[in-house]
Amino acid sequence: MIEDIDRDVFVRIQTDLLVVGDSIMTDRHHASNGNYEDDDPQNQIGGIIPAFPLSGWLRHGMEETVQEYGGTACHPGEANANFMKDGVYDRDLDAGYHEKGACTDDPKKDDGCVVFDLFGGFGGVPGKVMRRPIKFNPVRSSVDYTRGQAEGHYRRLNRNVVSRNREDDREPLRNAEIDAVANLDGCWHLSFREMKPEFIGLLTEGIDFLDAHKTDFMHQLGGARNFGAGIVDCELINPLYEERELKRVFDRGKGNTNAMDEKDDQWAEECRPAFVGALEERIEEGP
Ligand SMILES: [Zn+2]
Numbered sequence: 001m002i003e004d005i006d007r008d009v010f011v012r013i014q015t016d017l018l019v020v021g022d023s024i025m026t027d028r029h030h031a032s033n034g035n036y037e038d039d040d041p042q043n044q045i046g047g048i049i050p051a052f053p054l055s056g057w058l059r060h061g062m063e064e065t066v067q068e069y070g071g072t073a074c075h076p077g078e079a080n081a082n083f084m085k086d087g088v089y090d091r092d093l094d095a096g097y098h099e100k101g102a103c104t105d106d107p108k109k110d111d112g113c114v115v116f117d118l119f120g121g122f123g124g125v126p127g128k129v130m131r132r133p134i135k136f137n138p139v140r141s142s143v144d145y146t147r148g149q150a151e152g153h154y155r156r157l158n159r160n161v162v163s164r165n166r167e168d169d170r171e172p173l174r175n176a177e178i179d180a181v182a183n184l185d186g187c188w189h190l191s192f193r194e195m196k197p198e199f200i201g202l203l204t205e206g207i208d209f210l211d212a213h214k215t216d217f218m219h220q221l222g223g224a225r226n227f228g229a230g231i232v233d234c235e236l237i238n239p240l241y242e243e244r245e246l247k248r249v250f251d252r253g254k255g256n257t258n259a260m261d262e263k264d265d266q267w268a269e270e271c272r273p274a275f276v277g278a279l280e281e282r283i284e285e286g287p
Contacts, residue, residue, distance in 0.1 A: 001274055002197045005239045009200070010148065010187040010246060011058075011207055013134070014233040017182055018152075019224040020053050024179040026154055045154045046137040049181065054188060055131040057221045057232075059119060061213075062206035066115060067096040071283035074115040075100045078122070103287030113287035114198055114279070129199065130191040136181060143186060145250050146243045150186020154179070178224070186250070187237065200239065201279030204272055207236045238267050 026047035056076075063073035075097040079089060093099065101122035104112030108125065111117040120127025136143075136152030143149045157178045162170040192199060211234050213219040220230035237246060240263040248254050256264070 001271055002195055002200070004271070005195060005200060007192045007195055009190050009192070009203070009239045010145075010237045011190065011203075012186070012233075012235050012237050012249070013054075013150065013188050014185045015221065015229075015231060017180060017224070017227075017229040018049065018184055018222050018232075019178055019180045019229040020049060020222040021179070023050050023052070024048070024154065024181060025050070026179075044138050046135070046142075047152075047154050047181075049134045049136060049150075049152075049184075051131040051133045053222050054134070055119075057210065057219070058131070058206060059115070061210040061219060062115060062118070062202050063097070065202060065205045065209050066113075066283060068209075069280060069283045071113070071286075072096050072098045074098060074103060074113055074119070076119075076121075098287065114202055114282050116287075117196075118199060118202070126193070128193045128196075130193065132189045132191070134184075134186060134188055136184060136186065143250075145187045145247055148187050148189025150184050150188075152181040152184040152186070154181055156180075180224075180229070187246070197275045197278035198282040200271075201275035201277070204236045205276060205279065207234050210234055238263055240267055240271070 024047050026045050059076060066073045073096060075089065075092055077083065077089070077100060079099045081089075083089060098113070101107060101112065101116065103116055104110045104122075107116075107120075107123035116122065116127075118127055118129045132148050134148060134150050136150045136154070138151065138153045140151045143151050157180050159176045159178060160172040161174040161176075162168075162172050190203070210219055210232065214231050214233065217225050221232050222230040224230070237249060238260075241249075241260065245257070245260050245263070248257070248260070
């Protein structure tokens, strides 16, 4: 059954507001023709959301899924790393994690736990899922969903921290500029270097977990979480879909075809339970 799944899968990501610090890369220099003004609503700027915040967000959802199934998850940080807070690593180990890489004696030969298998990053092992950045564009017709792109509107926001003293009349004390993308809707492209049924099982369960916990502070994406940024509606787009079917998901004027409905039934009744079953087995076996 896993042979029916392409190595490239897509997660639909929708959020009203995403803030990823200063790390959104824009193409404003070339779109603006030298006349870019931050606050011009006519700006037609595209850019790239790097994969780092997306990857951490996904990984955290997957870790929680592994823990819900009774396993422990690989800690993302090395045990001997210099953490900013004392005792934080040991505390995490007590709360459902094992030391990064402790699940494998020789990471070149043995795959370790399912989280390590997917994300790697220890002993020069790359991990089996490649997380790509999302390229966004404000012009919907220019978005190629089959290449992991999204519609999104870039703005640079200005935040003022003002004086609380009455006689200062709200005089700004400090000004911060924040890069944000509004009304993001599109595809996040994940590529598996090697495919295993439990990988898809963990992906689909992890994405469902994140969707169900989208307003948890811990599971919002990026920064400005107290201000409602990073609340993400997410779903794994049926991996059985072909390219033209994937495009149709984003076409507001068209609904599912009969073939798509059949694939949805096949996914829900056969594939998903089989892949989640494989995940349960892998977690039961231990790292
Ligand atoms: Zn591990």
